[in-house]
Amino acid sequence: MSTTVSPPAPAPQSGRPEAPDSRLRQLPALLLRALLTQRIVLLLVLLVAVVATFVTLSQRNYLTAPYDAGYMSAALISAVPLVMLGLAELLVITSGRGGIDLSVGAVVSLTSMVFGFGYGEWGWPLWPSILLAAAFGALCGAVNGFLIAYIGYPALITTLATYYAFSSLAIVVNDQQPISTQPIQEFFSAARSVPLGGGEDPLQVPLGILTFLLPTAVVVWLLLNRSTYGRRLYAIGTNDVAAQWAGIDVRRTRFLAYTAAGLISGLVAVVTVAQFASARPDAGVAGSGMALPAITIAVLGGVAITGGIGRVAGVVLATLLVVWLNAGILLAVPGNAGSQFQLFALGTVLVFAALLNGLTNRRYGRTG
Amino acid sequence: MSSSTLRPAGGAPSAGQPEHTARARGRVLPFPITGQEVVLIVVIAVLWVALALTTPAFLTSGSIVPLLVAMAPVALIGVGMTVVIITGGIDVSVAGMVMVCAVVVARAMVESGAPLPVAVLLSVALGGLLGLANGVLIAYGRVHAIIITFGTANLFRFLGLQLFGGTTVDNIPGTLAVFGRGEAGRTLGVPHSFLIMLVVAAAAWYYLRHTPSGRHLYAIGGDADAARLAGVKVQRRVLSAYVLTGLLTGLAACFVIARGTSTLAPNVGAGMELAAIAAVVIGGTSIMGGRGSVLGTVLGALLVQTVTSGVTQLGWRSQLASLFVGILILIAVGADLLRERTRRTA
Numbered sequence: 105m106s107t108t109v110s111p112p113a114p115a116p117q118s119g120r121p122e123a124p125d126s127r128l129r130q131l132p133a134l135l136l137r138a139l140l141t142q143r144i145v146l147l148l149v150l151l152v153a154v155v156a157t158f159v160t161l162s163q164r165n166y167l168t169a170p171y172d173a174g175y176m177s178a179a180l181i182s183a184v185p186l187v188m189l190g191l192a193e194l195l196v197i198t199s200g201r202g203g204i205d206l207s208v209g210a211v212v213s214l215t216s217m218v219f220g221f222g223y224g225e226w227g228w229p230l231w232p233s234i235l236l237a238a239a240f241g242a243l244c245g246a247v248n249g250f251l252i253a254y255i256g257y258p259a260l261i262t263t264l265a266t267y268y269a270f271s272s273l274a275i276v277v278n279d280q281q282p283i284s285t286q287p288i289q290e291f292f293s294a295a296r297s298v299p300l301g302g303g304e305d306p307l308q309v310p311l312g313i314l315t316f317l318l319p320t321a322v323v324v325w326l327l328l329n330r331s332t333y334g335r336r337l338y339a340i341g342t343n344d345v346a347a348q349w350a351g352i353d354v355r356r357t358r359f360l361a362y363t364a365a366g367l368i369s370g371l372v373a374v375v376t377v378a379q380f381a382s383a384r385p386d387a388g389v390a391g392s393g394m395a396l397p398a399i400t401i402a403v404l405g406g407v408a409i410t411g412g413i414g415r416v417a418g419v420v421l422a423t424l425l426v427v428w429l430n431a432g433i434l435l436a437v438p439g440n441a442g443s444q445f446q447l448f449a450l451g452t453v454l455v456f457a458a459l460l461n462g463l464t465n466r467r468y469g470r471t472g
Numbered sequence: 473m474s475s476s477t478l479r480p481a482g483g484a485p486s487a488g489q490p491e492h493t494a495r496a497r498g499r500v501l502p503f504p505i506t507g508q509e510v511v512l513i514v515v516i517a518v519l520w521v522a523l524a525l526t527t528p529a530f531l532t533s534g535s536i537v538p539l540l541v542a543m544a545p546v547a548l549i550g551v552g553m554t555v556v557i558i559t560g561g562i563d564v565s566v567a568g569m570v571m572v573c574a575v576v577v578a579r580a581m582v583e584s585g586a587p588l589p590v591a592v593l594l595s596v597a598l599g600g601l602l603g604l605a606n607g608v609l610i611a612y613g614r615v616h617a618i619i620i621t622f623g624t625a626n627l628f629r630f631l632g633l634q635l636f637g638g639t640t641v642d643n644i645p646g647t648l649a650v651f652g653r654g655e656a657g658r659t660l661g662v663p664h665s666f667l668i669m670l671v672v673a674a675a676a677w678y679y680l681r682h683t684p685s686g687r688h689l690y691a692i693g694g695d696a697d698a699a700r701l702a703g704v705k706v707q708r709r710v711l712s713a714y715v716l717t718g719l720l721t722g723l724a725a726c727f728v729i730a731r732g733t734s735t736l737a738p739n740v741g742a743g744m745e746l747a748a749i750a751a752v753v754i755g756g757t758s759i760m761g762g763r764g765s766v767l768g769t770v771l772g773a774l775l776v777q778t779v780t781s782g783v784t785q786l787g788w789r790s791q792l793a794s795l796f797v798g799i800l801i802l803i804a805v806g807a808d809l810l811r812e813r814t815r816r817t818a
Contacts, residue, residue, distance in 0.1 A: 202760070204618075206746075251802070258759045260562075261805050264746060269798030275791040396564075400622055409616045444633040451626030458615040458623065 143406030179431035189398035200341035200411025210270035212388030215373035220283030220383025245366015284382035342412030508756030547773035552717030560761025561617035568628025570741030573725035603718015651730035693761025
C-alpha cells in the first residue's frame, strides 16, 4: 500500500538470483519471515483470526448477539477517534527524538468546549465552527511543537505539562458544565449511521467513518508518502543530525508534526461532541483518557517509539483489530466484566507484539 | 533500552559522572545539592510564606499534616520512578499497581482481618511481584520501557477491576491508621507516612550516590552499551530498578488506603503515574536518563502538593491546580535546560 519507509530491510521479494524452483522451496521461510518482520502482515493475520473466531462462535450461538457484518460495522463508531488520534501519534512519534504526545486527550477536551461555545452558544454556522475547532486544536499542538522543536524541551515532559494545563482549562472555562444547547443536541445526527450500497438490506456504516476517518487517513497517507514533507519527517525521525546536514529544517518539520497532531485532535473533538450530543469538559481525559489508547494503537500498528518508522496502514489495521476484538469480547463476556476483558486483551496484544518485535529485530535485523 | 541521545550540539555523553566544569574538577561526585534543588527549595519557601500571609490557616497543623500525608505516596512512588528514569526507562504502570495492591490489601483486611504487618508485607510483596513482571519483560525482552509498561498498565487495571468485582470495598477497618492523617498517624505532630517516605528517600539517595551498584544505574542511563562494556550487569540492574519501583508502589498503596475513607473505589490510584513522573521531572531528573536525584523528586512532590493545597485554601477552583502544575513543569524543566546549555558552552 505505501512505499517502504526507512532504509529498507532486504526485502523478501528481491531474491532475484535464485532459480524459480529454489525460490518456491523457500516460500514457507519467506512467509514466516514476512509474518515476523512485517507488522502489517502480522496484524492482517491476527485480524482474520479474530474475526473468524468470533464469527464461528456466533454461528454456534455462544455469543449473546450475532457477530455479523452489521454489528462489526456499528462497532466502527468507536474506531473513528482511535484511528484519528493514532494517526496523530504516528506523526509525532515518527518525528523522532523521543517524540510522543500525551496531551491529545486534553486537547480534545479543551477543543470540545471551544467548539461547543462556537456552535452551541455563539450560534456560528457548522462549517466555521469546525474550522474554529481545527484551528484551535492546531494552536494547542503548535504550543507543544514550539516548546519541543524550537526550545528543545523533551516531548514527554512538554506534553505531560500541557496535558495538565489544557485539561484544567477545559474544566474551568465553563465552570465544569457541559454545553448541550439545541444545536449541539441536533448535531448528534452527525454520528448516525448511513446505508452504504444498494439492495434491500444495505450495510449501515457510521457517518463519522466517511466524513472524518477516511479523509484524515487519506490526507495523512498522502502527506507521509506522496509529499516532500513526509520524506523530511521520516528523515528527521531516523537521524536528525544527518537530516540537519542534508539541509532539512529539522525544527520546522518537527514543529509542523505536533501542529498537525493538534489539528487532528481538534477534529476528534468535533466527532466526540457529535457522539455525546454534548460538549463535555472531560471528554478526552475521562477514565484512562484518550492519549494512552492512541499511543497503544500507534505502537501496536508498528510505529517505532524511537522514530522514523511507521505506516498509516499499520495504525488503521491495529485499530480494526482492537475495535473488532473489543466488540467480540462484549458479546462473549456480557456485562461489566466484558469491558474489563477488553483491557486484558489490549494489554496482552501490546506486550505480545512488542516482545515479538524485539525478538525479530535480533533475528532478522530491523523491521519495517 | 536507552534512548540513544541524539544531541546535535554536544558530542560529549553526559553520563552519571559529574560534568567537569572548573568548579567540580577534582571531585569524584557532584555537589550533593544541585542548582535545581536550590531553586525548588526557594520556590517552596516563597510559596509557603505567601500562603501563610494570605491565608492564616495555612501554617497550622490542620493544614500542613494533610498536605504531608497527601504527598507521601506520590513522593514514595516518585523515588522508585526516579531510579527507573535514571536508567533511561519509565514506568507508566504504577497507577495500575497501586490499584491492584490497594484492593488486595483492603479485601484482606475486610475479609480476614489481616493485621498491620501482614497487610503491609502483602502489599509490598505484591508490588514487588508486579514490578518483577515489568522488569523481566523490559530487561530481557529488550523492548522500550514505555511500550511494555503501557501494556502491563492495562493488564494491572484488568486485574484490579476483576478483584473489585464491579463494586467498592466497604467498611475497611482502621488497621492502617498509623499511616493516616488522624491522631494515630502522628508522632510529635509529624505524620508517620511522611517520615517513612523521608527514610526511604534518604536510603535511596545514599544508594544512588555512594554505592557501586547505584552509580551503575547512572552509567546505564548515560550509555547502556558503554556500561555493558565496562562490566556493568545491565539487565540485572535494570530489572532491580523496576522491582524497587514495585516494592515502593506497594508501600505507597498502603498509604493511599490510609489517607482515604473506609471505602475504596475502583478509581483508586488514577493519575498517579503522571503525578509521580511530574514530581520526578520537576525535581530535575533528566527524562533521557543518566542524571537526577531523589532529593529533587521529594521536593518536586512537595511543590506539587503545596500548589494543590494552596489553590484549595485560596478558595480557587481546585482544577486550576493542574494548570499551575503544568506551568511549573515547564518552568522547572526550562530552567534545567538553560543550565544544561550554559554548562555545555562553559
